Amino acid sequence: MSAGESESALVRRLHELLEPVVLDHGLDLAELQFRREAPGWVLRLIIDADDGVSIDDCARVSREVSHLLEVEDPIEQAFSLEVSSPGLNRPLKRERDYFRCRGKMAKIVCREKIDGQNVVIGRLGELENGDIVVETETGPVRVPLAQVSRARLLVEW
Template identity: 25%
Template sequence: MSKNSIESSVYKIMQDIIVSTAYEIVDVEYVKEGPFKYLKVYIDKPEGITVDDCSEISHILSKKLDELDFISEQYFLEVSSPGLERPFKTESDYMENINEKVEVKLYKPLDGKKVITGILLEKQENNIMIDSENQIITIELKDISKINRTIEDF
């Protein structure tokens, strides 16, 4: 089974697990780190994620994965919070961060920059608008390798 089909299958399983809860699936990754494979599931909920939340979902998901047994190789399951500076994956990630400071990493430079930091002003179907140093910049979504909210030090 390919990496993408494992990730999409686990995502669907997670949707069934959390259907009547306050949890949200942020991302699913199946990655190799050193000699080991990891199935990483990132969850969130409005009031934030606790260690107990991660443990509960991990237990339920692990049991379901053992039942279905579609991952043939050995792996470690990790269920965690995506963190405060998580990458935007969904439309709601963008919408919830309008007027917040974000960092945008690009596949190729735009005006000589591959990283742009500024205030997310707007999200449209195919692009975003950022106020970076009092300059409004429009960035195509297809050109973004990663975007996330940045937390400023006080």
């Protein structure tokens, strides 16, 4: 098994191990990353909820995850644990992210042109048959989720 394959196996194992902890707190594990960064290895959990995530939510999950990782010991090298919310300009990766963020402004970059454009900016509407309806300045645009290269909420002031 190559280093990349073993790392993805570790990430899958960590996800299986840690997602129930997050769910037990009524939260959603939006993303799990384990990667080498400038200060060393970092295990990053991005948690989310329909009504937002508080600092107390992050602290509770962090304490419980830390304890579980000490007991299970699935990671061989030293690492730092970070637990946070996705932030105001959060990426949209899963169908439930689009559902949760209905009514908010987003920028969606598509793999292929949709209505003559690769970038769709507008207010997220309903999910319909694998498409997200986006209300743009020129009217609604249906974007197939399968065509999304990347998407992010836009901060509205």
